[in-house]
Amino acid sequence: MEFDIVAIGSATRDIFIGIDDFKRIKSADFSTGEGLCFPFGSKLEIKKIVFASGGGGTNAAVTFARQGLRTACIGVVGNDFNGQELLNELAGEGVETKYFQKHDDGPTAYSVILVDPSGERTILSYKGEGQHFDAGKVVFEDIKTKWMFLDSLGGHYDVLEKAVNWAAANGVKLATNPGGKELGHGLEKLKPLLKNFSIFWVNQEEAAKLTGIDYKNESEIFKAMDELIGGIFVMTKGPEGMAVSDGKNIYRAKVPDSPVVERTGAGDASCSGFIAEYTRSGSIEKAIQFATANASSVVTQYGAKAGILKNGDWGPWPLVKVEKSQL
Secondary structure, three states, X not given: OEEEEEEEOOOEEEEXXXXXXXXXXXXXXXXXXXXXXXXXXXXXXXXXXXEEEEOHHHHHHHHHHHXXXXXXXXXXXXXXXXXXXXXXXXXXXXXXXOOOEEEOOOOOOEEEEEEOOOOOEEEEEEOHHHHOOOHHHOOHHHOEEEEEXXXXXXXXXXXXXXXXXHHHHOOXXXXXXXXXXXXXXXHHHHHHHHOOEEEEEEEHHHHHHHHOOOOOOHHHHHHHHHHHOOOEEEEEOHHHOEEEEOOOEEEEEOOOOOOOOOOOOHHHHHHHHHHHHHHHHOOHHHHHHHHHHHHHHHOOOOOOOOOOOOOOOOOOOOOOOOEEEEO
8 A cells, every 4th residue: 555644753642631729830940930830748639631642643643644645653652551542543543553663661652741721731751662663673665655754753863864765765755843852963963864855844943953043043044944954944933833935935824813722732733734735735825724723723622633623624713824925
């Protein structure tokens, strides 16, 4: 079978916990300047609990599958109940899972997500088997696909390099939303691979750190990344939305107002939504609009997958205005 896209990345089992008795405290002792606190030695009532699957690789795969793309997903799970449940869920979405790696020496990656009434969350993450990706066990020669999406690979440069080189040699288009550990390898090591990407997606802080250019100097960041990336460069800007360059033009869109229940998976939904629509229409404007709609839908429900839009349904979200200007 030839796939439209193969997603490679993290796979986790998530539990979402909503507690009204959390207290937010502003303090420089916390890296974000604010902490989510509760009484030490206490017993608090859980108001809401939701079990779901997560991980950037599986979240993206579900977007692709729901958009009608023939999709496979490659990741790592433990040989345990949570791992099997995750694979069953993907199979139920029409995602091929036969390329997954199973390990016996530890449990599937697991996250406990503490949800504040505002929709913001704090994630307690156990990497589990997800950190044991084995490049030697990914038999790319057995895969036929038009596109390949690389999410966080746990810093495994050998997997990244093998995937990119195989795709380039076989005419497979590449898209990526790299994790911090992948970017942590540094520009010099990553540079030979970057020219092979048709879509490269990072946030502004990551782009600034990768290029060594001041965060505020957006024009220089775009200039540098356009020279490095073979295709489209997408830079997300938090509450300011996103900016996309095709090497000739910049496309910009703001974040629309939408009700927020819980934010987990919004970034994955936006990135995978962009890729899914771009592979279908080839339009950057439409890709931005669907990315925004998909993310807007995901944050209205608990979990990273429940709100992912289905093929032909962009939800009630108004199409965002996309501004286009020459570089």
